[in-house]
Amino acid sequence: MPDSTLQLPIATHTLANGLRVVLSEDHATPIVAVNLWYHVGSANEREGRTGFAHLFEHMLFQGSEHVGANEHFELVQRAGGTLNGSTWLDRTNYFETVPAHQLELALWLEADRMGRLLPAMTQEKLDTQRDVVKNERRWSVDNQPYGTWWERLPALCFPPEHPFHHSLIGSMDDLSAASLEDVAEFFRTYYTPDNAVLSIVGDFEPQAALAMVERHFGGIPRGVGRPALPPMELPPRFGSWRREVVEDDVAAARTFLAFRVPPCGSDGWYALALLASVLGLGEGARLPRALVREQRVASDAGAFTFDLTKGADLLICDVTARPGVPVSTALEALVAEVERLRRDGVAPAERERALALIEASWLLQLQSAGQRADKLSQFATYYGDPRRLNDELARYRAVDVAALQAAAQRWLGEDNRVSLSYVPKPAAQEAA
Amino acid sequence: MSRTVNSAVRPSPGAVRPYQFPETAETTLPNGLRVVVAPMRRLPIVTVLALVDAGAAGDPAAHDGVAALTARTLAEGSGALDGAAIADRFEGLGTSFDASADWDSTVARVTVTPSRLEAAFSLFSQLLRAPSFPAADVARRREERLDDLAQLLAEPRGLADIRFTGFVYAGARYGRPIGGQAASVRRLEREALRAFHAAHYGPRTTTLFFVGDITVDAAVALAARHMGDWTSSAAAAGSAGVVHATMRPESRRTRIVTKADAPQSELRVGHVGVARSHPDYLAITVMNAILGGLFSSRINLNLRERHAFTYGASSGFDARRGAGPFVVSTAVKSEVTDRAVQEILREIDAMRAAPPTVAELSLATEYLAGVFPIRFETTAAVAGALAGATVHGLGAEWFRTYRDRVQAITVEDVHRAAQEQLDPARLLVLAVGDPATIGAPLEALGHGDCAVVSATDDPTEDA
Numbered sequence: 040m041p042d043s044t045l046q047l048p049i050a051t052h053t054l055a056n057g058l059r060v061v062l063s064e065d066h067a068t069p070i071v072a073v074n075l076w077y078h079v080g081s082a083n084e085r086e087g088r089t090g091f092a093h094l095f096e097h098m099l100f101q102g103s104e105h106v107g108a109n110e111h112f113e114l115v116q117r118a119g120g121t122l123n124g125s126t127w128l129d130r131t132n133y134f135e136t137v138p139a140h141q142l143e144l145a146l147w148l149e150a151d152r153m154g155r156l157l158p159a160m161t162q163e164k165l166d167t168q169r170d171v172v173k174n175e176r177r178w179s180v181d182n183q184p185y186g187t188w189w190e191r192l193p194a195l196c197f198p199p200e201h202p203f204h205h206s207l208i209g210s211m212d213d214l215s216a217a218s219l220e221d222v223a224e225f226f227r228t229y230y231t232p233d234n235a236v237l238s239i240v241g242d243f244e245p246q247a248a249l250a251m252v253e254r255h256f257g258g259i260p261r262g263v264g265r266p267a268l269p270p271m272e273l274p275p276r277f278g279s280w281r282r283e284v285v286e287d288d289v290a291a292a293r294t295f296l297a298f299r300v301p302p303c304g305s306d307g308w309y310a311l312a313l314l315a316s317v318l319g320l321g322e323g324a325r326l327p328r329a330l331v332r333e334q335r336v337a338s339d340a341g342a343f344t345f346d347l348t349k350g351a352d353l354l355i356c357d358v359t360a361r362p363g364v365p366v367s368t369a370l371e372a373l374v375a376e377v378e379r380l381r382r383d384g385v386a387p388a389e390r391e392r393a394l395a396l397i398e399a400s401w402l403l404q405l406q407s408a409g410q411r412a413d414k415l416s417q418f419a420t421y422y423g424d425p426r427r428l429n430d431e432l433a434r435y436r437a438v439d440v441a442a443l444q445a446a447a448q449r450w451l452g453e454d455n456r457v458s459l460s461y462v463p464k465p466a467a468q469e470a471a
Numbered sequence: 472m473s474r475t476v477n478s479a480v481r482p483s484p485g486a487v488r489p490y491q492f493p494e495t496a497e498t499t500l501p502n503g504l505r506v507v508v509a510p511m512r513r514l515p516i517v518t519v520l521a522l523v524d525a526g527a528a529g530d531p532a533a534h535d536g537v538a539a540l541t542a543r544t545l546a547e548g549s550g551a552l553d554g555a556a557i558a559d560r561f562e563g564l565g566t567s568f569d570a571s572a573d574w575d576s577t578v579a580r581v582t583v584t585p586s587r588l589e590a591a592f593s594l595f596s597q598l599l600r601a602p603s604f605p606a607a608d609v610a611r612r613r614e615e616r617l618d619d620l621a622q623l624l625a626e627p628r629g630l631a632d633i634r635f636t637g638f639v640y641a642g643a644r645y646g647r648p649i650g651g652q653a654a655s656v657r658r659l660e661r662e663a664l665r666a667f668h669a670a671h672y673g674p675r676t677t678t679l680f681f682v683g684d685i686t687v688d689a690a691v692a693l694a695a696r697h698m699g700d701w702t703s704s705a706a707a708a709g710s711a712g713v714v715h716a717t718m719r720p721e722s723r724r725t726r727i728v729t730k731a732d733a734p735q736s737e738l739r740v741g742h743v744g745v746a747r748s749h750p751d752y753l754a755i756t757v758m759n760a761i762l763g764g765l766f767s768s769r770i771n772l773n774l775r776e777r778h779a780f781t782y783g784a785s786s787g788f789d790a791r792r793g794a795g796p797f798v799v800s801t802a803v804k805s806e807v808t809d810r811a812v813q814e815i816l817r818e819i820d821a822m823r824a825a826p827p828t829v830a831e832l833s834l835a836t837e838y839l840a841g842v843f844p845i846r847f848e849t850t851a852a853v854a855g856a857l858a859g860a861t862v863h864g865l866g867a868e869w870f871r872t873y874r875d876r877v878q879a880i881t882v883e884d885v886h887r888a889a890q891e892q893l894d895p896a897r898l899l900v901l902a903v904g905d906p907a908t909i910g911a912p913l914e915a916l917g918h919g920d921c922a923v924v925s926a927t928d929d930p931t932e933d934a
Contacts, residue, residue, distance in 0.1 A: 045514075067513040068844050069488035105479045109776055113767045117834050118484070119841010138841050143482035151478065170779030170804075177735040178782050178802045184626050242488060254476045290625035291618065321567055323558035332555060335611065338618040361614070362621050388563070395565030403582065406514055406849045 045405065049415065049426050052249060056261045057233025060252055061415045061425045063240045065408065069139040071241035074412035075149055076420045078236075079229035080129040081209075082202035082268055082349075090172065090209010091217055093126040095225050097168040099133065100124070104155035108164060111148055118144055121409075128193075128203050129268075129349060130420060136409045139242040143251045149237070150255035153230060160222050169214055176208045184289040185461050195281055195457045196297055196353055202268050203347065231262025236419040240412040271350030273299065276455035284366070284460045291338065292366035294460040296356045296373055300450050303346040304422055310438045310446035311344060311354050316393035317385050317443070318342040318376065319356060323392060325380070326356060330372050336364050337372070348421045354450070366460045377451050384444030398432055490844045492870040493853055496687040500699050504674035507861070508690040509682045509853055517683035518582040518850035519592055521599055522858040525671035526575040527649040528793065529708025534663055535644070536651020538572035538708065540612055541664045545570050545579065545598045547608035554608055557594065564591050568598065572649060574791045575710070575862050577672075582851055585684050589693065596697040599672060609661045616656050620648075627730060627737040627802070630926060631903045634728050635739035637929065638899055639796055644712025652929070673705025674698065680857050683850035713793025714743060723919035725900040727910060729926050736808040736904030740815050741798035742897045747790035747863045753876055754884040755788055755892055760835035761827050761885065762786050762818065762893075763799055767834060769818045774801060780811045788892075792863070797892065805904055809912035812900055816918065819893050826886035840874040 052060045081092045102108040115122045120137030135145045180186040190206040197204040237256070239248055277299050301307035319326045319342025326340035337358045345353040356377070360369035404410045415425040493509040500506065527538045546561075546568045547554035561568050564587040570579035579599060583591045623629030633648060640646030650656070679698070681690035745755060756764075763770035763786025774784040780803040789795035799819075803811040847853050860869050898918070902909060906923045914921040 065513075068848060069490050070845050070848070105481070109767065109772065113834060114481075116765055116767060116838040116842075119837055119843075119845075121842060121845055136845050138844065139488045140485040141841075142485070144484065147478075147482050155478070167776065167779045171775055171782055174735070174780070174802070174804055175782035177804065182627055182733055182735045182737075182802070184622070251482075255478070258476075258478070288625065290621040321558065321562045323555065323562045328555060328558075332611070335614075338615060338622075359622075361618055388559075392559065392562045396562055399565035399582075399584070402514060402516060402584070403849070403851075406516065408848065 045402065045432070046429055047405070047411065049428065050245060051419070051425060054232065054253065054257055056257065056259055058256050059236045059419055060249070061236060061238040061419055062245050062248060063238070063411060063415060064243065064245065065240060066242045069242045070136055070408055071139045071142045071239060071243050072134065072136045072408035072412040073142070073145040073149060074132060074134040074238045074240070074409065074416050076236045076416035077131045077230055078129070078234050078420050079131055079265070080127050081205065081207040082129045083229065084205070087213055087216060088221060089205045089213040090207070091213070091221060091225065092131060093208060094168060094172050094214060094217055095222065096124050096126045096131050097172060098160065098165065098222055099152050099156065101164040101168065102159040103152040104158045105151050106148060106159070108159070111152070114144065114148060120145065126207065128207060128347065132413060132416065134409055134413060142239070142243055142248065146251050146255050150259065153232065153235070153256065154259040156226055156230065157223055160219060162219055165217070165219055165222065169217060172208070173211060173214055176211070180208055184287060185293050187285070187287070188295060188459060188461070191283065191285065192295055192297060192355070192457070192459050195283055195459060196299065197273070200269065201273070201350070202271065203350070228262070229265055232256060232259050233261045234265050236416045238412040238415040238419070238425070240415065241408040268349070273351045275299070276450070277457060278454055280453055280456040280458070282458045282460070284462060286464045287461045289461055289463050291362045292360040292364065292369060292460065292462045294358050294360070294366055294370045294373065294458060296370070296377070297457040297459070298354045298451050298455050299351045300344070300354045301352065302350060303344060303348045303352045307446070308352060309434050310442050311352070311450060313390065313393050313435060313438055314380070314443060314447055314451070315342040315344050315354050316397055317389050318380065320393065320396050325376050326358065326373065329376050330358060330369070334372055335361065336368050337361060340373070366462050370458060370460065381447045381451055384447070385440050387440055390440055390443065394435060397435055401432060492847065493682070495857065495867050498691050500674070500695055502674040502699060502701055504694065504698055504701065505678040506691050506694045507678060507680045507857060508685065508687045509680070509857060510686060511683050511850055511853065515584050515684050516582060516850050517585055517588050517681060517685050518580065518854045519595060520680040520682070520854040520858055521579045521595070522678045522680065522861055523577040523579070523672055524676040524707035525572065525577040525667070526708055526710070527572050528574045528644060528710045528712035528791070529671070530644065530712065533655065534659065535647050535655035536616065536649070537659055537663050537667045538577060539650040540616060540656070540659050541667045542570040542572045542577045542579070544604055544609055544612045544664055545602045547612065548603040548605045549597050549601050550603070553605070557598070560594055561591065566591055568595065574645070574649060574793070574795070576858070578858060580851070580854070588685070592693055593697055599677070600698070600701050602668060604661050604664045604668070606661045609664060613656055613659055616650050617653055619650070620653060620656070624926065627733065627735070627903045630728060630730070631737035631739050631901060634726070634903070634929070635741070635798065635899065635901045636796060638726055638901060639741065639743060640714060643714050645714045645793065645795070669705065671705050671708045673703030674701045676705050676707050678858070678861050680854045682854040682857070710792050713791070723896055723898050725913055725916070725918045725921040727906050727913060727921070727923045728901065728903045729906055729923060730903050731905055731907070733904045734805060735802045736805050736902045736909055737802050738808070738811060738815070739798050739800055739901045740812065740898055741796055742894055742899060743794050744788045744797035745790060745892060746792060746794050748792070749790070751888050751891070752790065754880050754888040757832070757835045757839065757877065757880045758822065758885045758888040758892070759786055759788055760839065761831050762822050762889070765835065765838060769822070770799060770815060773814050773818060774803070774811055778807070778810070778814065780804060780807045805908045808902055808904060808909040809916050812913065812916060812918065816895065816898070819895055819898070822889040823893055823895070826882040829882065832880070832882050832885060836878050836880055839877045843874055
């Protein structure tokens with residue numbers, strides 16, 4: 040491998056209450072990142088409560104026993120730090136990067152809300168955050184061109200009973216139905232030290248940091264055990280080509296073509312991640328080159344994996360047609376590139392190009408202490424071992440061109456496709 | 472292990488650890504090319520950034536968008552290489568060539584591991600010096616710009632941004648997008664790009680920054696090897712299009728850009744702001760942090776946490792060589808559009824009416840000073856900051872003294888900045904939304920003349 044080999048120092052500890060702690064020192068800059076992953080996301084929501092995991096994430100910024108509403112934000116910013124949280128299908132993360140001498144403040148804030156959230160929860164706060172989230176939904180989904188793809192595509196790709204089928208941001212009705220009792224139950228079930236990973240990256244001394252962690256998190260009781268998710272396993276392929284066409288308030292057509300592929304991080308997945316890069320990462324990838332540069336049917340074309348580690352992942356190609364170009368033209372051109380890949384395979388130089396870009400993007404991401412901490416929490420949560428981060432690039436490199444073609448033939452065929460196409464509404468009339 | 476810890480007690484901070492912004496060394500090659508090197512040894516990464524004094528404010532008349540299109544077409548051909556071959560070469564090195572124009576300059580960038588630096592920089596310098604602008608690729612890039620514009624205008628946020636600046640800077644270059652509007656973009660032929668490149672890209676208008684895992688000597692030698700023999704009579708594009716702060720709209724007014732059935736209104740409230748060179752720039756920055764720059768700012772806490780009108784609301788001053796806009800931005804549920812506007816106007820008035828509290832001031836200054844090292848974790852961030860300092864003539868001292876100067880700002884400074892830089896009598900209120908829902912309530916607010924305009928009929932388009 041070139042000089043992008045990375046050997047991060049990674050140490051792990053587990054507290055008596057089950058909290059897993061990952062430490063990675065880096066003394067180059069006097070800052071430290073604190074990152075908590077809770078192994079819960081929209082997949083864990085019960086029927087009639089879509090969007091609740093994300094609404095709950097908002098509630099975690101509304102204070103805890105010793106922290107006032109919105110004070111979490113204020114204290115971290117006053118300390119000179121940055122912070123946020125995010126919710127995904129099967130995890131929720133909370134993170135701050137602070138000047139190194141403020142590490143204990145960040146840990147105390149996270150511990151107070153892990154250990155003592157409920158005394159601060161009120162109906163008024165819930166009502167406010169419910170409306171904030173409804174506005175988030177309007178902003179990111181309902182009032183955005185193509186914005187509904189986030190819920191339409193998973194709904195097409197996962198069967199109705201599957202935990203990844205339903206909307207992450209949630210329906211307006213379900214958001215309205217969420218109650219304080221739901222908050223308490225969700226908190227007691229999932230926000231427990233044994234369902235979390237705490238990563239600390241940056242300028243700290245391990246013994247001192249561990250003592251702080253023990254001091255603030257050690258007294259939080261273990262949970263009673265989270266309920267298992269319903270079965271996540273799926274047939275290896277969709278079994279057919281499902282198609283949906285949606286009229287939207289858009290200037291140009293866009294099509295998503297999804298394939299069901301092995302779970303992210305499994306042995307078979309790395310070939311698909313490389314194929315996604317061959318197809319859609321960078322201007323020199325096949326889709327941008329063929330559809331944007333040569334055929335001039337698209338203004339934008341890419342491909343990526345959704346990175347789901349449970350049940351099955353998705354490889355998704357997305358192509359935005361040039362204004363006036365019919366969506367069928369864009370989709371045909373996209374499919375032709377997929378078929379060419381299946382028929383002719385990948386040239387060694389294309390594999391090298393994809394590897395070089397993947398390696399570089401890892402290296403660039405890992406410049407940031409916050410991103411490093413997030414990756415460590417991710418690997419500890421999904422794979423049970425954050426040290427695997429140091430081997431990750433070798434897993435991509437182990438895939439040769441023969442394996443790439445075999446994966447293309449196995450996973451990218453007609454019996455394993457979902458297409459979701461957005462087309463402009465016929466001449467939307469405008470109020471005078 | 473002790474269990475006597477009192478969880479109610481907030482931990483006090485440890486000892487502050489010293490931070491220093493990366494040291495820089497500056498050299499000028501005999502041909503006039505400036506080279507700035509900032510070694511950072513954290514990871515095997517180097518960012519090379521070329522700053523060219525060729526911003527959109529210097530676009531020739533009737534050629535809006537030429538600076539931007541020139542930058543975007545640099546990598547479409549040079550010598551025997553076509554655009555596809557260039558993309559392949561950079562991507563094979565695990566990087567990409569990224570060039571774009573802003574109001575004040577054009578910036579080209581590549582970030583790469585040290586072992587691939589020579590190969591990447593060799594091609595990088597060739598593209599800056601001798602791009603061939605093939606006619607077919609110029610045409611394609613031009614069409615891409617037109618497609619982007621169509622997409623932006625179909626999107627409530629893009630539409631709001633474009634129409635807001637169009638109204639605020641009516642007739643001036645700042646009122647039209649950096650990349651140009653459809654009419655001017657259609658006029659941009661290969662010859663216009665070649666002429667712009669020849670006039671403004673040269674050793675005397677360019678500063679090269681090397682940031683990351685490289686020594687000063689190695690960087691200067693590399694620059695000399697590939698760009699030391701670059702000669703050109705190019706001169707700075709200048710700033711004919713910059714706007715001075717005196718140019719503000721005559722009076723307050725309200726504009727509704729029609730988006731029928733919109734569930735939300737995209738709101739923009741603001742006016743012409745200040746240039747980056749304004750002597751009160753730091754006080755203005757702190758004032759804005761308190762008003763709408765931080766999550767815990769007055770506007771965000773009011774609109775989001777108190778009223779739940781929105782997912783988020785913020786304000787900003789876009790400081791350029793000329794007076795960029797001051798704007799409050801948010802998206803609110805349609806039914807509360809008038810009340811949201813009222814709250815924004817109220818917060819602007821309150822900011823002027825009295826100095827902030829000491830707690831508000833310290834939140835802003837402690838944040839800005841403390842977050843400083845976090846902003847500069849990456850080689851690309853440091854290179855970008857150094858380039859910005861060069862554009863505005865700030866010098867390396869700016870970074871060394873920044874934190875002390877921010878912490879010296881007083882409540883009186885903030886109050887003065889608010890009184891001088893916020894001008895309620897001249898605020899434009901713009902909403903992209905459904906006139907059927909928001910028209911009458913907004914008109915009833917009485918914020919100046921209120922008019923509904925079409926989304927497609929843009930008065931700045933004929934420029």
